[in-house]
Amino acid sequence: MSDRIRIVVLLFPAMLIIVVLFFGGLVVGLMRSFNYMPVIGLTEPNLQAYWSVFTDQEFFLSFLLTFHIAFTSTVISSVLAIGAALLLRRRFVGRALVNFLFQLNLTVPHLVGAIGILYLFSQSGSFARLAAEWGMIAGPADFPELIFDPYAIGIIIQYVWKEIPFIGLIVLANMQSIGEDYESVARSLGATRWQAFRYVLLPLLLPGVLSASVMVFAFTFGAYEIPALLGANFPAALPVLAYRKYTDVDLAARPEAMAMAIVIALLSAVMIVIYLRYSRRRIRD
């Protein structure tokens, strides 16, 4: 058996799964989004589902909320992760322990984390009770609304908590491979500590930071479970809205759900491209 044939044979099972599940699903989803669903008598493809999506005010509000969640979570996680990596690359007593604790929540599933956030930050949660106990607020109900709130604060807290170590570890590995000599050169050329970070280290870290933050952005933009658990009912995040449409008792709503899913994917891709271009230009100027 030639090498080429062997490679094809070895790759076949993996490729089969990717092609059938991913592209198969995509094709089916696209067909349904174009209102082609013979099982319920929709046999003439059209753009009606997309029209309904784009003219629906709820979709627009959901998009704004989802963008806010993804963008804010990504930016806060990235900034804090870079800060954490800057501290963790230093030598200090107990560094190994701090490093271990920093990575610990990578192993905790999102759902478990979300329940923790719910217990801690909701108006009936631990922080609300403690604040009331210490007389900071009259009663737990006076605690600020951080869960199921219109600004998605609980969702953002959950994402930030979970994504800081993810981005942080990538950035830390990046920092360690870059070393400190570039910053030393910059300092000896007259750069302050901040200038050495801003003009030298940050641009060198850029590829790692961007690829990690793009992954976080794409994930938080398309994730369903956290907004479903910690988010407000209206407006809901786009994946929650799409799922609601998909599970609507009226099968005729399904093309709209599919159109929404396709739009989420496209928007996500477009925003990643814009984010990458903008960040590169901002950091390198």
Next chain:
Amino acid sequence: MTHVSIQSLTKTYPGSSEPSLDNLSLEIASGELAALLGPSGCGKTTTMKMIAGLLEPTSGDVTFDGRSVLRDKPEHRGVVMVFQNYLLFPYMSVAENVGFGLKMRKVNKVEIDNRVNDMLALVKLPGLGKRKPSELSGGQQQRVALARALIVQPKVLLLDEPLSNLDAHLRFEMRDLIRSLQQEMGITTLFVTHDQEEAVVLADKVALILDGRMKQYDSPDVFYKRPVDKATARFFGGQNFLNGNATNGQFKTSFGVLDLPIDCRRGTGTLTFRPENICVTGKTTETNTINAQLVEKIYLGTQTRLKLAVGTEFIHAVVNPAEVENLEQGQRVNIAIPPESLWVLTS
């Protein structure tokens, strides 16, 4: 022009019991080019980083024109360090790299552009400002690193192994460029190297550091003529070491007596002399003539190395190939060692 004084500088890294640099003291006069010479890991780069303020010394002081600079931040010391691997910022153009120090000082853009162009011309890289470092050869990158350092007109320039990454041809070119720029601008300069030839050719004074301690700080020729000890002599290619006793201007060896120069130390010690100072001669009338047996003869193109046996001792000589063309292994030969080339080391 800045006079640099390093006083009892010591660095022990956390977790290490041995100092990486132990009690180094040296003076570098204004506008002088000094070399820190030593093998890898002997504390040369550590010394530079402490002078530049990039590393805090465990003890000791660094003064510029009599003023301690230890409390000054690196960006305020006026010291620029050029690293061995150049460390040009890869995402910046050559011009941006060269102008980096001026940008950090908030110099206006027009002036930066003018000074960058002048500096690129000075290091013989005119018109390459728009290129990225990755588009340059090693020699060109080295010039850019030098231009980036010189443009800020530092009080003190530190060069970490400036020629080690260059091939032989570029080394000569770069060596001349560094020397001429340093003399033209009069910047007090310290460079580190593990290559004694590089140190000798380039520096006004050389500090030899072995195992974290400075062995000798002198002008280059002194290391060949008057090394302080055996290790120093060996580092500079010394091969001849004979134990004996120096009295009344003579040194008693196991095979006879050799006349010494006037300024030689007395007492028990080790006599040393350079292999290249030995003359193969037919005569027996010259001072310090010894009859030896040729044990080994290695032709090296421009020179021939000889290993000669005298009693139980061996003497190594480097001579002109034409002088020993007819000598054969096992043959006896007269060699002369001029008294002025002898030097007695402490045992």
